[in-house]
Amino acid sequence: MQSPNDSGFTFVLFGATGDLSMRKILPALFEAHRSGMLAASGKIVGVARHEDTRDQYLQWVNEHVKPHVSKNGLDEVAWASFLERIVYVKLDLSRAEDFTTLRDGIAELPGIRVFYLATGPSLFVPICHALASVGLNQNARIVLEKPLGYDLKSSNAINDAVGEIFAEEQIYRIDHYLGKEPVQNLLALRFGNALFEPLWRREWVESIQITIAEELGVEARGDFYDNTGALRDMVQNHLLQLLSIVAMEPPHSMDSDSVRDEKLRVLRALKPINPADISKVAVRGQYHAGVIRGQQVPGYATEHGVKPDSRTETFVALKVEIENWRWAGVPFFLRTGKRLADRVAEIVVNFRPVPHSALGPTALRAGSNRLVIRLQPNETIRLYCLAKQPGEGMNLSSVHLDLAFDQFFREGQMEAYQRLLLDVINGRLALFVRRDEQEAAWKWVEPILNEWAATPRPPKPYASGTWGPAASSAMLAQHGTCWLEEEN
Structure with a gap:
């Protein structure tokens, strides 16, 4: 089965050796690959500072991702072809020149660029600034994991900083529920x-x-x-999002802003405590x-x-x-x-x-x-x-x-x-949280x-x-x- 959108993509995963990447993100991408839902030309770029070479990173992936994708028996042929998609870039966030290496390393890779920040929120703004410094905020989407801030003030500070670099329609705040x-x-x-x-x-x-x-x-x-x-x-995130889905008015259509407009009306109608x-x-x-x-x-x-x-x-x-x-x-x-x-x-x-x-x-x-x-x-x-x-x-x-x-x-x-990552790749914002x-x-x-x-x-x-x-x-x-x- 071929992806309906075969224009290609480059999925850049920051925190590529972290727990979230191993348990959720890479298994989800593998399932999409195995099901034929990813464009054949799409690439996955692991970004981390722990491994020196692609072979070492692939060994890490074999050890830590396989247990989360083999519950019903692993398709070894699909797994081998999935690993062929993976590129690895060693990157130290404190070294500006490493982002130049990242830019050069993905320059020839196809399609829209997706930057997934599977890191702590304290790194969101520095990573976004570093991406912009080498021109990687163009033709790109940025995915932010929760928690996005500690309170309203810190959340606004992150959103303000990221919003100076990426337009709102480029920002995907993920809530997996x-x-x-x-x-x-x-x-x-x-x-x-x-x-x-x-x-x-x-x-x-x-x-x-x-x-x-x-x-x-x-x-x-x-x-x-x-x-x-x-x-x-x-x-603040999961439960209130579910509440807004349950209580929202019928949207004009299922496009991203119609759905999120109705959710917002519910959140603004919550009785203050x-x-x-x-x-x-x-x-x-x-x-x-x-x-x-x-x-x-x-x-x-x-x-x-x-x-x-x-x-x-x-x-x-x-x-x-x-x-x-x-x-x-x-x-x-x-x-x-x-x-x-x-x-x-x-x-x-x-x-x-x-x-x-x-x-x-x-x-x-x-x-x-x-x-x-x-x-x-x-x-x-x-x-x-x-x-x-x-x-x-x-x-x-x-x-x-x-x-x-x-x-x-x-x-x-x-x-x-899997659904949310495919939505990011294909540019569908309805299931992501607007600012x-x-x-x-x-x-x-x-x-x-x-x-x-x-x-x-x-x-x-x-x-x-x-x-x-x-x-x-x-x-x-x-x-x-x-x-x-x-x-x-």
Whole structure:
């Protein structure tokens, strides 16, 4: 299968020996190559300072990338041809002459140039300046990984500096949750079917939950995480982006600015949180030692790189409101955390019960009608409704209709990074975060960050392997509801 866009590309990967490149970026490019989705003339340029030669870099790739692409058996022929695409340039960011070497090394390579910065955010601006100094900011796209800044001020500083070198339409701020198949299907579900759109509003929706839960702790990222926390790491980007997708109005079309304009309207309509009310609508927690799947795991404060007296949150639960006609009065509950009971990312739309039931109290129970969009680990959409149990009498039971993508569609699903990298190469911006979206998210999050920084109260403790602090459940109970896993 030949790529529909065979104009060629040069994909330059900074941080080419880093963990993100090994686990996500290069495996995604390999899958696109194996599936025939990359232009035959396209090249991948690894940029790092750790290896001296191309052969040494390819050895590193063989050792560190293969384990992430061979889950279903590695196609050795495809792998060998993929390695032929790879060029290596040794580069020290502190040496201006090394960027001249990079420019000369890719001068004859084909097509649009994509510069992917899989590095720490402190290097974004120096790399962009160095690229511009040798003329590599022309006919180019730049991909920025999160976190893009520590707060609104630092985010604006990075965006201002990068924006002086690259135009906004050249900048791809990546959020891999937007590339997940069920998120794309959420758009199809809402805007491609007459069934749901009339119900997707305050008159019929009682509440919405968005959860991103992880079983893992901070692992080897203690130094980074202790200066970041769950609110910056997950809420400001992933959760608010998912919220904007769920709540947005139908766009004029699916072009990049139409979609992002509607997401921006949602972010700007978020009800500002009064600092005096933060304790009522925001819960922060920190995991302590506990047991996950039979294994004893340490508490956050004893993790490598974490300060023993750290007040960094590893769990956040929020009650969010959107001040517009579609969603006024509907609570959105957002939750994320580490060392929780399960690894799951899902969106739960709880529809209102029928106003009157001749079929008994079961039909009036909250949660009788529900849509669950599972993003991970298995990607499914499940619609819950009530049906009569077989036998005598009118006894109702909850049943569900499933769309399991891996069972319904014969072709394999595309991983989020694969979709997003192909979009970068082909110049599609719809699934990337525009600067004004990012600013709106930071403006909404900052009062919470500031209040938590000023309070002497530590995060609420929770045992590893649970679903977080009890205060998270209590917050929902005040609204007559509970988290999905608590219903059983």
